[in-house]
Amino acid sequence: MSAGEAAAAARTWRRFTPAQRLARFAVYLAMVAAVVASIRHVEVIPEFLYDAPEQVRDLLARMWPVDVAHYPAGVHDALVDTLHIATLGTLLALAMAAPVGVLAARNVVPVTAVNLAARFVLVSSRSVNSLVWALLFVAVFGPGPLAGTLAIAFRSIGFVGKLLGEALEEADPGTIEALRAVGAPWFAVLAKGYWPQVQPAFWSVALFRWDINVRESAVLGLVGAGGIGMALDTALNLFQWNRVATVLAAIFIVVLAAEVAVTAIRKRVL
Amino acid sequence: MSTSARTAFPTNWWHRAAWLAVAAYVAYAASRLDFTWARFTTGLGQGARFLDRMFPPDFARWELMLKGLVESLEMAILASAVGVALSLPIGLFAARNLMPAWATWPARLVIALSRSFHPVIVAILFVKAVGFGALAGILALVVASVGFVGKLFAEAIEEISLKQVEAVRATGAPFASVVAYGVLPQVFGRFVGFATYQLDSNLRNSTMVGIVGAGGIGGTLFAAFQRFDYDFVCAILVSIIAMIMAGELAANWVRRVFVQRGRVDEE
Structure with a gap:
């Protein structure tokens, strides 16, 4: 065994560098x-x-028995409202997030200032919780589902826009180049080059966000933004725990x- | 020779019908929820006044604000520590490729139950159980963490390669060693991703559970809203956003330490 091999054998092998x-x-x-x-x-x-x-x-003990009789009168309409708030909010978010997401993608719009501005919009939308958006919109538009829908929409812009922008940036440049080579204008490249590639991702993100929004819209009523949260808030304030149980079961x-x-x-x- | 030109992109009538259906739904839902243009325009006027009263933000009561922010931060840290520690075994038990059905079903039920309610609703129940204050908020966030990290951790384990697990098993290693040397190294990177994401999410929610009395800055924020103290509201919002962004930077830094460059496979 040579000296070099002996040194190698004696060396301690470690997975990570000291840094x-x-x-x-x-x-x-x-x-x-x-x-x-x-903790302290x-x-x-x-x-x-x-x-x-x-x-x-x-x-x-207070929750049982669940007040099922309360459901048709006090819960059903609010529950349907909640679903509408979530769905309308998601649709509104998709409509607003699509242009922002496009502007945020560096390969679609190669202007750094525009990219940064779009990213700023997306980050601000995401860093405000949907309950805070709801509080703000309740202050502006008054209590009710309008505030809730806008809160859901504004919170979702950041989420949908960010993921759409990332999907656009990962798009395969082959078809894009082909379209550009035949002289297609910018919008045609977007509609026939990028859109078919990101379409599955876009709809999957939309579905995912709708699922989240159904959960979130259920609590918006606690701050007065409409939907089943209002029914929950009323029941809680009156300590009608068996009605609370009905509402919780409905949400579940x-x-x-x-x-x-x-x-x-x-x-x-x- | 035929003169009819082929269109490259023929009209897709199904798409048009779908757009029409969406438009009809929007009109129906908007009328059901009582959205009117008048309401919207009045709101815009209100919005201008509202913004006018929000600026400049009023940081005069910074001590109250700081107390709430620190409490939110502590709640998020404790809830993430406990929640992530709990979701390790629960996620492991829920992985169907390692565990028998009698173990996965209860674990999956726990995860599904924890996930189904928004943290604020869970916080309401904990406020009733343990009283007002930070403890209720911490417990609510622990539940949220178990639901999220547990689910993703279980899914990550279900996607591992079983070859390494078999190799460790073949040496006669007991179950704990199989987990420690066959399973964990494969999922550790993703697990760090989930845990830091959860810390981020807990930080966001810890500023909210105060609305129902479960501690943190949310209570102060809600009270300021109800007193129409909009300049104080603005100050609180600015500091919450600053804290959340700082948290996001810290989480990114932690991810960079643990996940080697080039193979970042987080969600």
Whole structure:
């Protein structure tokens, strides 16, 4: 065995470089420090926790029996409204997000200033929670489903637009080049070159967002933006827990049905 | 010789019908939800006044605001730590390629239940169970984390290559070693992605659960809205957005540390 081979055999093999190991260690340390600091600082009253099993028992006792008779009068319309809010909001978001997503894609619109402006719109839409959007729109348009629909739409622009922009940037340049070579104008390249390629991704994102929006529109009523959340809020404020249970059961079934529907559509169509 | 020219893109009547159906639906739903043009234009006038009152943002009560923000941050950190730790075993139990049916069904049920309600609704129930304050919010976010990370983690495990698992099994390794050396290395990168995404999402939601009394900045925000203190609202919103963006940057940094460049396979 030569000296070089012996040195190689004696060498300790490690998967990561020292810099990588240091970075990982720093992340672990920061995580532990953050958790410890949070535990020590956060105000949690342990006495409330001892009481919890009893409170939960009380809650369940008040919720049972579920007030099914309340459903036709007080829940059904609100539930249908919620579905309309989610669907209309999603459609509105698709209409608004499509142009912004196109402007954000660097290969479709090769102007950096436009790309950055579009990205800024998308990021601001995403960093405001749909409940905050709802609060803002309630202040502007008054309580009701209009505020809820706009809140859903404005929150979804960022999501749909970002994913559409990414899909456009990943599009295969072959067909695009072919269209450009025959002198197709910009819009024709977009409609006949990019659109067929991103269409499946676009509809899949739209479905996914609709599913999320059904969940989110159910809570918007808590801040007055229409839908089943209003029914929930009323029942909660009056401590009518058996009606709360009705509303929760209705939300649960609708959310489940939406998820099943989305899965089925995705399997069959996309 | 025929004179009829072939159109490259013939009219697709199904598409036209679909567009018509969408337009009809929009008209129907808008009338059902009572959207009118008058309401919209009045709203725009209101919006101008609203914006006028929001600016400039009023940071005079910054101590109150900081207290709420710090509480939100702590809630997000604790909920992510507990939630991610819980979703590791639950996600593992829910993976159908490693576990028998008697283990996957309960685990899948837990995940489905945790996912079906918005964190704010879960927070309402926890406020009843453990009283007002940060604890209710933390528990609600833990539930949300289990639902999200658990589901994605289970799916990630179901997509792994079983060759490495078999190889580790063939050496006679016990189950814990199979998981530690056969399964975890394959899903660790994606798991870091899910966990950091969840921290991000918890941070967003921790600023909201306060609306129903579950701690954090949300309570302050909602109260300011109800008192029409719009300049304070604006200050709170600006600081929430700043915190969330800082969180996103931190999450990106963590992902870069753990996931090697060139094979970032996050969602």
